[in-house]
Amino acid sequence: MPAAPALEAKTALPLQSAHGQLAEAIDFLGYPEGQHAMLRTSRREMTVSVPLRRDNGEIELLTGHRVQHNISRGPAKGGIRFHPGVDLDEVRALAMWMTWKCALIDVPYGGAKGGVAIDPTGYSKDELERLTRRFTSEIMPILGPEKDIPAPDIGTDEQTMAWIMDTFSVNHGHTIPAVVTGKPISIGGSHGRASATSRGVVHCALEAAAERSLRPETCTAAVQGFGKVGAGAATFLAEAGVSVEYVSDQYGALYADGGLDLAALSRHVAATGSVVGFDGADPVSQADLLEADVDILVPAAVEGVITEANAAAVRAKIVVEGANGPTTIPADRILADQGTLVVPDILANAGGVLVSYFEWVQGNQAYWWTKEEVEEKLRVRMISAYREVSDFSRKYGIGLRSAATALAVQRVAEAHRLRGLYP
Numbered sequence: 001m002p003a004a005p006a007l008e009a010k011t012a013l014p015l016q017s018a019h020g021q022l023a024e025a026i027d028f029l030g031y032p033e034g035q036h037a038m039l040r041t042s043r044r045e046m047t048v049s050v051p052l053r054r055d056n057g058e059i060e061l062l063t064g065h066r067v068q069h070n071i072s073r074g075p076a077k078g079g080i081r082f083h084p085g086v087d088l089d090e091v092r093a094l095a096m097w098m099t100w101k102c103a104l105i106d107v108p109y110g111g112a113k114g115g116v117a118i119d120p121t122g123y124s125k126d127e128l129e130r131l132t133r134r135f136t137s138e139i140m141p142i143l144g145p146e147k148d149i150p151a152p153d154i155g156t157d158e159q160t161m162a163w164i165m166d167t168f169s170v171n172h173g174h175t176i177p178a179v180v181t182g183k184p185i186s187i188g189g190s191h192g193r194a195s196a197t198s199r200g201v202v203h204c205a206l207e208a209a210a211e212r213s214l215r216p217e218t219c220t221a222a223v224q225g226f227g228k229v230g231a232g233a234a235t236f237l238a239e240a241g242v243s244v245e246y247v248s249d250q251y252g253a254l255y256a257d258g259g260l261d262l263a264a265l266s267r268h269v270a271a272t273g274s275v276v277g278f279d280g281a282d283p284v285s286q287a288d289l290l291e292a293d294v295d296i297l298v299p300a301a302v303e304g305v306i307t308e309a310n311a312a313a314v315r316a317k318i319v320v321e322g323a324n325g326p327t328t329i330p331a332d333r334i335l336a337d338q339g340t341l342v343v344p345d346i347l348a349n350a351g352g353v354l355v356s357y358f359e360w361v362q363g364n365q366a367y368w369w370t371k372e373e374v375e376e377k378l379r380v381r382m383i384s385a386y387r388e389v390s391d392f393s394r395k396y397g398i399g400l401r402s403a404a405t406a407l408a409v410q411r412v413a414e415a416h417r418l419r420g421l422y423p
């Protein structure tokens with residue numbers, strides 16, 4: 001695998017974006033300052049040190065966090081990230097976005113996020129298992145199928161979820177599959193979970209294209225990120241007839257006139273660990289991808305990649321946010337001014353947590369749905385959420401992000417109002 005990741009730098013603080021988006025929604029909804037303060041602040045935060053015994057016997061001390069932003073609508077829900085950029089403020093922002101995402105897609109959850117500041121690519125599988133188990137054990141007091149339910153995020157996968165489920169279950173003396181989602185299917189995972197975020201992104205992309213009177217077969221696309229979200233999004237876009245001309249990962253970007261051969265590219269990535277060096281395309285820069293003359297741009301990597309510095313150069317007609325927080329607030333304004341339709345993260349990538357919810361429901365009932373059932377329920381709910389946000393945005397003359405945030409904040413506030421403030 002090539003060295004020197006090019007997409008490492010975090011160019012904006014996600015918490016600033018999350019706070020700014022909330023402030024705008026509060027303003028729109030006319031809520032008082034006390035309510036704003038409650039919605040802006042995490043309900044519960046836990047920071048833990050995680051000692052890891054390396055394979056060579058040395059001990060390395062890492063830091064992890066689990067933040068529960070809000071639990072008014074149900075148990076806290078959200079992924080666990082292993083990435084060197086993880087810090088408490090980033091986790092706070094991601095937890096807040098989970099609250100809005102769960103409310104928007106109308107699943108009975110609050111929002112949470114967790115993470116460990118580590119680059120998992122530099123560790124063996126045994127080391128990652130020890131790290132995951134120790135981190136789980138440290139945050140165990142606040143986890144549980146009715147309390148807080150983790151899932152995969154950047155740098156974690158279904159194997160990580162299996163270790164979390166096992167550690168939690170062994171400590172409770174019985175198997176508790178519903179404590180995490182995104183598990184392997186053979187131990188209680190759901191059909192369709194692994195591809196759910198990508199499928200949801202594509203349902204939104206196609207709805208947005210239809211809104212702009214674009215037919216999929218006439219559309220071109222660029223997808224930033226070729227991981228759990230981006231690779232699937234590229235593939236499902238192509239299946240819908242879209243010509244996916246640009247893709248990238250953290251090591252480099254590619255362009256193929258007339259569309260990439262995604263099956264061949266996936267084989268190349270499986271063999272080499274990166275898109276770099278793929279024969280069937282030309283290497284381009286990350287900037288070339290973000291500024292490509294395509295109809296649909298899907299940022300599906302990390303936060304803060306469309307900023308004040310490059311937003312004016314974005315030529316895509318539609319941006320569908322597969323990643324959480326890829327667009328900063330100043331960039332959002334620039335995109336709105338130039339007429340770019342931005343499908344916001346809390347809508348575009350909500351398919352993941354939606355099928356997490358389906359997995360949790362199935363686990364609680366010990367009754368399993370087919371892949372077709374899961375995918376049909378996902379399709380119906382993503383499209384209806386898209387249309388709800390789009391109608392709200394038209395009704396009030398605001399952008400899709402403002403509409404999505406306002407709708408979600410309103411639902412969380414309504415749950416809190418009905419429950420009342422204790423004591």
Ligand code: GLU
Pocket residue numbers: 077078079080149150151152153154181324349350352353354356
């Ligand atoms: N990490 C994913 C997200 O950001 C999924 C969360 C979940 O399924 O709980 O939406």
